[in-house]
Amino acid sequence: MSYTPNTFASLATWLNTPKGFLITMLGVAAVLVALGFFTSTMTIAWRELKRHFRSLPSYLVLAMFLLYQGVVFFMLIHLLNTPNAEPSPPMRWFFGGVIWFYPLFVFVVSILTCQLLATEQRERTIEPLMTAPVRESEVVLGKFIGTMGFFMFMWAWTIVYIVILKYAGGGQQINPGPIMASYVGTMLISGLGVALGLFFSSITRDIILSLAATFISLFLAFIAKLLMVFDVVKTQGDKPGKFMGIVSSEWVVKLLEHTMIIDFMDDFSQGIVDSRNVIYLLSGTALCLFAAVRVLQLRKWR
Amino acid sequence: MSKLKDIPKSPKKSPRRGFLTSRFINHDLGGTLTGILDILVVCGLFITVNVAVSRPGCSWNHRGDWTAFDRAKRVFALSPKTVKYLGELNKPVTVVVLYAPPQGQKDYAVAESVKELLTRMERRTRYLRVESVNVVSEPFKAKKLLDKHKVKTDPDAFTNPTIGGTGGGQVFFISDKRKKSVSFNDIATYALKKEKQKDQAKNQSKKPQTADYRLQYFSGEEVFLNALITVTQQQQPRVCFTSGHGEASIKGFTAFDLSFAAELLKQQNFETETVDKISGQVPVRCDVLVVAGPRVALAESEVSSIQTYLARGGKLLFMTRTLDVTGQAWSRSGLEELLASYGVRVEDAAAIDSKTAIRGIPPRDRTISPVSWLVRDGWSAKHPIGQAMRGKVMRVDSPRALVSVPHPNMDTQAILTTQSKGAAAWGERDLFGSTAQYDAKRDIKSPVAVVMASRELAKKGEKKRRARVMVLGTHLLVANYKLSPNQPSFDYTKEFVLMAFNWLAEQESLVALAPRRPEHVKLKLNIQQVNRIARLVVLWLPLLAVMLGLLVWLIPGASSKRGRARKLARKTDKPGGAK
Numbered sequence: 058m059s060y061t062p063n064t065f066a067s068l069a070t071w072l073n074t075p076k077g078f079l080i081t082m083l084g085v086a087a088v089l090v091a092l093g094f095f096t097s098t099m100t101i102a103w104r105e106l107k108r109h110f111r112s113l114p115s116y117l118v119l120a121m122f123l124l125y126q127g128v129v130f131f132m133l134i135h136l137l138n139t140p141n142a143e144p145s146p147p148m149r150w151f152f153g154g155v156i157w158f159y160p161l162f163v164f165v166v167s168i169l170t171c172q173l174l175a176t177e178q179r180e181r182t183i184e185p186l187m188t189a190p191v192r193e194s195e196v197v198l199g200k201f202i203g204t205m206g207f208f209m210f211m212w213a214w215t216i217v218y219i220v221i222l223k224y225a226g227g228g229q230q231i232n233p234g235p236i237m238a239s240y241v242g243t244m245l246i247s248g249l250g251v252a253l254g255l256f257f258s259s260i261t262r263d264i265i266l267s268l269a270a271t272f273i274s275l276f277l278a279f280i281a282k283l284l285m286v287f288d289v290v291k292t293q294g295d296k297p298g299k300f301m302g303i304v305s306s307e308w309v310v311k312l313l314e315h316t317m318i319i320d321f322m323d324d325f326s327q328g329i330v331d332s333r334n335v336i337y338l339l340s341g342t343a344l345c346l347f348a349a350v351r352v353l354q355l356r357k358w359r
Numbered sequence: 360m361s362k363l364k365d366i367p368k369s370p371k372k373s374p375r376r377g378f379l380t381s382r383f384i385n386h387d388l389g390g391t392l393t394g395i396l397d398i399l400v401v402c403g404l405f406i407t408v409n410v411a412v413s414r415p416g417c418s419w420n421h422r423g424d425w426t427a428f429d430r431a432k433r434v435f436a437l438s439p440k441t442v443k444y445l446g447e448l449n450k451p452v453t454v455v456v457l458y459a460p461p462q463g464q465k466d467y468a469v470a471e472s473v474k475e476l477l478t479r480m481e482r483r484t485r486y487l488r489v490e491s492v493n494v495v496s497e498p499f500k501a502k503k504l505l506d507k508h509k510v511k512t513d514p515d516a517f518t519n520p521t522i523g524g525t526g527g528g529q530v531f532f533i534s535d536k537r538k539k540s541v542s543f544n545d546i547a548t549y550a551l552k553k554e555k556q557k558d559q560a561k562n563q564s565k566k567p568q569t570a571d572y573r574l575q576y577f578s579g580e581e582v583f584l585n586a587l588i589t590v591t592q593q594q595q596p597r598v599c600f601t602s603g604h605g606e607a608s609i610k611g612f613t614a615f616d617l618s619f620a621a622e623l624l625k626q627q628n629f630e631t632e633t634v635d636k637i638s639g640q641v642p643v644r645c646d647v648l649v650v651a652g653p654r655v656a657l658a659e660s661e662v663s664s665i666q667t668y669l670a671r672g673g674k675l676l677f678m679t680r681t682l683d684v685t686g687q688a689w690s691r692s693g694l695e696e697l698l699a700s701y702g703v704r705v706e707d708a709a710a711i712d713s714k715t716a717i718r719g720i721p722p723r724d725r726t727i728s729p730v731s732w733l734v735r736d737g738w739s740a741k742h743p744i745g746q747a748m749r750g751k752v753m754r755v756d757s758p759r760a761l762v763s764v765p766h767p768n769m770d771t772q773a774i775l776t777t778q779s780k781g782a783a784a785w786g787e788r789d790l791f792g793s794t795a796q797y798d799a800k801r802d803i804k805s806p807v808a809v810v811m812a813s814r815e816l817a818k819k820g821e822k823k824r825r826a827r828v829m830v831l832g833t834h835l836l837v838a839n840y841k842l843s844p845n846q847p848s849f850d851y852t853k854e855f856v857l858m859a860f861n862w863l864a865e866q867e868s869l870v871a872l873a874p875r876r877p878e879h880v881k882l883k884l885n886i887q888q889v890n891r892i893a894r895l896v897v898l899w900l901p902l903l904a905v906m907l908g909l910l911v912w913l914i915p916g917a918s919s920k921r922g923r924a925r926k927l928a929r930k931t932d933k934p935g936g937a938k
Binding site for chain 2: 113116123147333
């Protein structure tokens with residue numbers, strides 16, 4: 058078998074289907090677990106997950122999350138059910154179709170991640186953890202998986218909305234493909250958010266500072282869209298074609314087009330899974346996790 | 360930290376040894392520097408990977424479409440035909456999109472669909488470059504771009520629907536000196552919203568507003584692909600129209616002439632000409648020969664030259680008339696025998712579909728009533744044109760019935776037939792009957808073909824050109840009045856005519872792709888259902904989460920042991936606290 062560009066193209070195409078994606082994800086997880094690579098990582102992840110499941114505040118966060126999502130979902134149903142409303146699937150607007158998706162997302166990610174490593178450092182529980190025979194990478198990865206597990210648990214509750222829409226709504230037509238893509242997109246963006254939060258949590262002992270840094274970074278990443286919507290990039294600057302008189306507006310526009318998370322989610326919610334977006338989110342997550350590991354290593358031996 | 364004892368032992372690394380750079384850089388530089396360098400290297404890697412993947416034409420640069428598990432039903436994915444063409448594209452093409460901000464939901468839907476389609480096309484090849492400009496917010500940039508590519512357009516046409524009518528945008532395909540423009544109106548089919556249809560039925564005097572329409576079909580892929588092929592293809596196929604037998608003329612501008620068809624063909628990169636004398640031979644330069652409804656029969660020598668032309672792999676489009684010049688008998692062209700030898704027989708019968716009949720049109724050839732009818736479900740899926748036209752409406756005026764003649768070397772297919780079943784559709788042989796009625800003994804049974812195509816089959820190992828013949832049961836199908844811009848938007852005659860010429864010119868890739876139908880799921884809930892959903896999602900689900908939390912908090916041993924450990928740790932830290 059020769060590995061021509063066509064082979065890669067077909068592989069990429071296959072990977073970018075619901076079936077291909079799920080099989081790949083399951084395969085990768087199975088191989089890693091089978092190799093025992095994740096043994097220490099999984100212990101830490103499980104400890105993190107149990108901490109969430111055994112604490113009342115986590116459930117209160119979940120309740121607030123569900124209340125917010127419930128209100129948004131109900132509002133969408135109400136709007137789309139009016140006679141003059143455009144025909145459109147409700148779940149497309151639930152995920153990324155509206156601006157309501159983002160404030161909660163940023164808030165919950167910041168809340169869940171701010172104390173991951175910062176609390177460990179502040180309460181000095183990091184020392185016994187670091188002196189245990191585990192790598193820093195395993196600690197970071199374990200905490201990341203644990204937090205993502207709880208985040209996935211929170212989002213899993215929203216699957217009930219689809220069931221409700223289907224059965225309480227008198228058998229509404231539901232297209233599973235875009236919904237699957239929306240959940241995949243939410244998880245990928247959450248992954249980047251959690252990794253970023255983990256990184257900020259690793260560089261400070263102060264929970265508030267970590268929370269603020271995560272919140273502002275994620276919020277800026279989302280509101281970058283406004284720069285495009287209001288043509289700020291194109292009309293800014295003393296010279297035509299220069300953003301703030303420094304950088305070429307075209308370059309800024311291109312950069313924003315490639316990195317705007319709001320647009321990514323808009324694509325996912327329509328059932329469009331762009332490999333470029335997926336790679337950007339995965340590599341961004343990997344970069345943040347790597348940075349968190351490096352920071353932890355440096356702090357450990359200071 | 361009790362659980363940490365469960366963690367298996369793993370080899371511990373040297374504290375100052377980083378992942379990447381410290382392996383190559385002197386350790387004296389210190390852990391901080393190597394750590395920062397490590398992060399910088401990974402940042403570089405991050406940028407490199409993302410830039411590499413973003414390259415147009417990169418195998419991993421793939422925009423997946425999860426809208427349906429069945430490939431054929433996907434809303435956004437490009438068809439294999441488009442993907443193949445873009446993969447083979449080896450000429451730079453610039454696509455300039457000029458648009459005005461969308462005025463309503465339907466404009467927005469078209470603009471979004473165009474953007475998505477062009478993004479997908481651009482990703483497939485490095486030869487395609489798309490430049491989009493908002494003509495309202497960036498008028499100078501738009502003008503500069505138009506001047507650069509030497510393209511002319513009226514900026515008012517974008518914002519004022521009465522001028523030009525671009526539908527809010529125009530797309531220019533430019534390659535070398537060839538240009539092709541497509542307006543948003545060419546790629547979108549609108550339909551009244553269902554609620555508005557009901558209102559309209561109740562109150563017909565009320566004119567529908569722009570906002571009352573929704574996007575019904577989006578045929579951007581087909582139109583854009585055709586435009587791309589038009590600006591990049593090397594040769595221009597030549598279509599020759601015969602004259603001298605009372606045929607419709609490509610230079611005439613009456614309702615029954617073919618000047619609009621000729622213009623349409625020119626826009627699609629065909630060359631057209633009229634050939635006066637074909638008695639010697641049909642000119643070799645003619646890729647397609649059109650005999651458009653001759654009033655008098657062709658001479659034997661002319662039929663013979665057409666036969667020779669077909670024998671050497673020529674392509675013939677024959678359009679028949681219903682009546683001859685006297686108006687008293689079926690029209691004869693002299694080509695009947697030749698056509699039969701290529702698998703199609705023109706019957707002395709008029710194809711009638713009484714269920715979809717429209718009365719009162721057209722003004723001529725109205726001997727048999729009803730003469731005109733609409734067709735939507737009569738397209739044959741066996742022929743590529745029939746496949747592409749499936750579900751599209753077309754009006755057929757005064758058609759003659761066609762019948763397939765089995766021939767071992769020919770593959771003959773009916774492209775369009777009457778759609779009604781049973782006695783509702785038939786081939787009427789009684790030319791001057793006062794009322795048209797199906798007579799089982801005499802008439803042709805439904806479905807009756809009105810457009811047929813025949814293709815000479817290739818023998819094994821033989822590489823010569825193969826003849827293609829298409830017969831239209833009526834010459835009015837290509838007439839000016841059918842192709843005028845005033846035709847209703849639901850009539851797809853223009854698309855059919857283009858596909859017919861492309862098929863004859865062996866440009867199968869230009870035979871249209873099926874249009875996309877955007878997802879239109881309208882919620883229809885009654886007040887009880889809405890209230891039930893509200894109670895479940897706003898009340899019961901959050902309450903369930905709170906109850907779960909309380910359960911965890913109240914059950915002894917269920918709450919976090921680590922939390923208690925922390926409290927203990929705080930106590931021990933306090934001066935005088937428990938040791």
